[in-house]
Amino acid sequence: MKRILALSIVSLLFVLFIGCESEVTLTAPENLTVTAATNEVDVVLDWDEVIEEIDGYIVYFNGTAIDTVATAGYTHTDPQETGSYYVTAYIGEDESDPSTSVSTAPVVADNITLAEINASGNSGLGWDRTSGSATSYSMADATNAAFIDFYFSDWAAGYGGSSYSFISPDLVETDPGVTWNMSGSWNSSSFTNALTESFDNVTVLPASGYYNTSEITATNAAYGVYTNDGYYGLVEVKSINTNTGEVEIRVAFQPVQGLRILEH
Known part of the structure; x- marks a missing residue:
């Protein structure tokens, strides 16, 4: 036992x-x-x-x-x-x-209002590379040059033109609508034409087909953005008011440098 x-x-x-x-x-x-x-x-x-x-x-x-x-x-x-x-x-x-x-999730911001460069209000928009947050800036102040990724212009005097376009900031010194001194170290960016997918249905941005200006041919359409330091963004133009020069947009920014996936 x-x-x-x-x-x-x-x-x-x-x-x-x-x-x-x-x-x-x-x-x-x-x-x-x-x-x-x-x-x-x-x-x-x-x-x-x-x-x-x-x-x-x-x-x-x-x-x-x-x-x-x-x-x-x-x-x-x-x-x-x-x-x-x-x-x-x-x-x-x-x-x-x-x-x-x-x-890899993009940072989305809604209800942003920008002004055509001759209208009252901030005309430029830039993304913070770390947080992905979007901020509007005055294009009349060249000290903002390093922070701005694009602006809107009708490429004419005033802001009542029949069409507005995305403009690369480094072109501002040659913008026909600008009558003041815009000398500065402006960034360059490029843009797609209106994408076939809506803002919420975009998965991957195209690898080519970017231009330093892109005419806004339709509202509620999405446009890809490529910055000079290799980041991708997405902009939906929700509305344009040529009476006030205001453009309402929604944006998304991919904080991973060089990644074209903007699904959100």
Whole structure:
């Protein structure tokens, strides 16, 4: 009886030992970054290698595991949508806490009113490269030059012209409607013609077909924007009032430099 009891205790201790042995604490991957691939549609993730012995990493997109890799680094091929990424390390059935997350989601801003360059109000718009926020600026102040990505003009004196256009800021010094000194280090941008998709249905902006001016041929249409430092944006022209020179717009900005995915 004593022998059976002793064997039972040994067996129980062995089971407890094995149970404790399987509990592994893994370090979460650190320094996760997101960049655009050279084709501007693939999303590249990089992070630091975990120092513990592991089987690999699990990549998550919008909360769902999409792949496993053996080493640090992953390319999400042509996802056609945007969202949040994080990574975990794993060995066997054990998984680390998630890394910090990174995002490819565009920053959308609505109910922005800009003025034709001769009308009353701010005519220029620029995006903050870190936050993605949109801010309107006065084109009459050349100290704003570094912050402005586009403005609107009818390319004539006054603001009652029959058509308005997106204009690259570096063209302002030759704008026929400008009669004051506009000397400054203005940015350059380029624009698509009206896209076939509506603002809310755009997934990926085109790789070509950008011009330093683009006539607004339709309201409630979307136009792609490419900045001189390699960022993409999207603008919906909601309405134009040539009596007041006001243009109401909605915008989206992709904070990942060089990424053409604007799905939102």
